[in-house]
Amino acid sequence: MPELSAITSAFGDALTLHSIMVILGGVLLGYLVGVIPGLNRSVAIAIAIPLTFYMSAYAAIAFLIGLSKGTAAGSAVSAILLNTPGEPSSAATCLDGYPMASNGQPRKALKVGLLASVIGDLLSTLLLIVVVIPFASIALKFGPYELAAILIFALVFIAGMAGGSFLKGMAAGGMGVILGTVGLDPETGAMRFTFGYAELMEGVPILPLVIGTLALSEMFVQLEAYRRNKGGHSIHLANNPNDDLTFKEFKSTLPTIFKSTGVGAFVGALPGLGPSVGSFMAYGLAKRGAKDPDSFGKGNPNGIAAAEAADNAVIPASYIPLFGLGIPGSVSAALLVGAFMIHGIQVGPLMLRDHPQMLFTIFAGMIVASLIMLAIGWYGLRLFAKVTDVPQNIVIPVVIFLCLAGIQVQGYGTFGLLTVFGFAIFGYFLKKHDYSFVTFLVAFIVTPMLEMNLRQAVILSGGEISILLQRPIALVFVVATALLVIHLLWSSYRQYRQRRQTTA
Amino acid sequence: MTPKTQLQRRNVWSGIGVALVAGWLLIWLIPRYGGSGMAFGMHPQRLATLGAWVMLACAATLAVVSFIRLKQQHAPLFQSIPLGALWYQVWPFLYVLLFIILAAYLPLTWLAPFIIGCLLALLGEHRWYVLLGASAIPTAALYLLTVHLMRIGVV
Incomplete structure (x- = not known):
């Protein structure tokens, strides 16, 4: 367990002016991105990574975490005022947020959303800190057998739980694994899929990959959607004296906020599920447990509180498998791994051993980010309400330019621009055909670790599979993976049978 | 034409596409460019090959299952693109x-x-x-x- 001095020192580092300014910049940028419909967290992080190249490792991560948190809170603004969620996970917020805003209470709806977001985020961050340190301490004792088995289980789990078809998820995972093997083989020194390009020797560069597949491809999808939907009209904040949140009203939402935070934290800790599942699950539970379920969908503040608390609780909780095991459970966690890699830090339980001070400072920075989020959201309501008016036809060209500029500034040159373009086509295919993007990205990120552990396990065992009998944890995960595959295939088959019976 | 039918049709074609890419990887690309040399335990090509087999198996199954569903709905496999x-x-x-x-x-x-x-x-x-x-x-x-x-x- 960490010493008290380490914790106080971490808070000291996180509370320096430089640190606060970096986090403030991240949260503010995230808020703005979250408010603008069509720009999501992944796009924001992908195009922000180049900005963090010249920051220190802690500043870069704090900036990106602040950005991630800011987008989650900011997306509620467009959901409430525009009925268009800034993030897919805020779709549940629209259900009660927009009717409440339409009924002349936009400020109240925004404040409920903000407070629920901050409380959900803060409590989930505290849970992350409490859980991850003992978790990582145990994980440090794992050998290559256990780590390889856990990584394979996590990939199958994410493919099954990330939504859509399990088969498509697994296929996307396969693509990620293949791309993850590009570059110099660490054992033999053999060149794999480099085709003579020195740029590929260290593997597929992560920046063109994430900018192409996440940001640029998303802009192509948005351009296509822009033809059909040219944007809606935002509700403006008026000076209505009845449109403010009283303490009594806020107090009445607290039980819902606490319950929904629990749901969000649970969903977030499981790799692959994502904030949309968390927010809709929490909304459903709040509606079912309410005394007046009929008022949901018509502007009930508990509906907004449930969706926002869960949505924001998912993000810090999704870092539990990341810091505990080195497994990114979501796209934003996978992007953080990329940022850590750029700064030469291996994220996972080893951070507890090699960079404990940085780990604690990041946690302290996360708490600071939650508080900054409250301040920015509270005092910037009017500004953010205006930002929802920014039309998409301005946002899309600027983001396309930022994608290209981000690559060029890093000195990748024409090779980088062509790589980003290739990955944009690839990402467009994944999105249009609903192949799980998170499985692809997680598989790409964890493949070097998986390969190293698999290789060590094969060498240590001498090819004897019976060695697993002496490694009960690894055996449990191998069996769990097999059972999971059978369960997912069986449930797909059962759904198919049910559909056939319904149509017959 | 229901969205479900369109999804099945898209699944057939994307499944065929991914399966063909996986086949090409297994037959041509990985053996030539996947790396070679003496290795203890695991060959440099092993993981990429495994990934390609997973892609092939899943995409082929997806294409076949979606094709069967499409036929059960008596929906055409081809649709003209505007x-x-x-x-x-x-x-x-x-x-x-x-x-x-x-x-x-x-x-x-x-x-x-x-x-x-x-x-x-x-x-x-x-x-x-x-x-x-x-x-x-x-x-x-x-x-x-x-x-x-x-x-x-x-x-």
Whole structure:
């Protein structure tokens, strides 16, 4: 367990002016991105990574975490005022947020959303800190057998739980694994899929990959959607004296906020599920447990509180498998791994051993980010309400330019621009055909670790599979993976049978 | 034509596409470019091969299952694609590709106002001050960032 001095020192580092300014910049940028419909967290992080190249490792991560948190809170603004969620996970917020805003209470709806977001985020961050340190301490004792088995289980789990078809998820995972093997083989020194390009020797560069597949491809999808939907009209904040949140009203939402935070934290800790599942699950539970379920969908503040608390609780909780095991459970966690890699830090339980001070400072920075989020959201309501008016036809060209500029500034040159373009086509295919993007990205990120552990396990065992009998944890995960595959295939088959019976 | 049928049709074609790519990887690309040499325990090609087999098995199953469902619904496998919609999907890619090619010869700071401004105009924006502001501000930001990076010796 960490010493008290380490914790106080971490808070000291996180509370320096430089640190606060970096986090403030991240949260503010995230808020703005979250408010603008069509720009999501992944796009924001992908195009922000180049900005963090010249920051220190802690500043870069704090900036990106602040950005991630800011987008989650900011997306509620467009959901409430525009009925268009800034993030897919805020779709549940629209259900009660927009009717409440339409009924002349936009400020109240925004404040409920903000407070629920901050409380959900803060409590989930505290849970992350409490859980991850003992978790990582145990994980440090794992050998290559256990780590390889856990990584394979996590990939199958994410493919099954990330939504859509399990088969498509697994296929996307396969693509990620293949791309993850590009570059110099660490054992033999053999060149794999480099085709003579020195740029590929260290593997597929992560920046063109994430900018192409996440940001640029998303802009192509948005351009296509822009033809059909040219944007809606935002509700403006008026000076209505009845449109403010009283303490009594806020107090009445607290039980819902606490319950929904629990749901969000649970969903977030499981790799692959994502904030949309968390927010809709929490909304459903709040509606079912309410005394007046009929008022949901018509502007009930508990509906907004449930969706926002869960949505924001998912993000810090999704870092539990990341810091505990080195497994990114979501796209934003996978992007953080990329940022850590750029700064030469291996994220996972080893951070507890090699960079404990940085780990604690990041946690302290996360708490600071939650508080900054409250301040920015509270005092910037009017500004953010205006930002929802920014039309998409301005946002899309600027983001396309930022994608290209981000690559060029890093000195990748024409090779980088062509790589980003290739990955944009690839990402467009994944999105249009609903192949799980998170499985692809997680598989790409964890493949070097998986390969190293698999290789060590094969060498240590001498090819004897019976060695697993002496490694009960690894055996449990191998069996769990097999059972999971059978369960997912069986449930797909059962759904198919049910559909056939319904149509017959 | 229900969205379900369209999804099945898309699954058939994407499944066939992914399976063909996986086959090509297994037959041609991985054996030639997947790495070679003596290895203890695991060959350099092993994981990529495993990934390609997973892709092949899943994509082929997806294609077959979706094909069977499509046939049960008596829906055709082929559907004509409206050329207008296809063009609307393709032109943004060509637009970006054009500027990437130009970026091989000209600095991005010169191209930046045109990348943003032309696309804005194509998307129906005709107010000159919006065109000017949206093009000039990011260009200026890129220019300042590049100058800063050059001064600190990064670029």
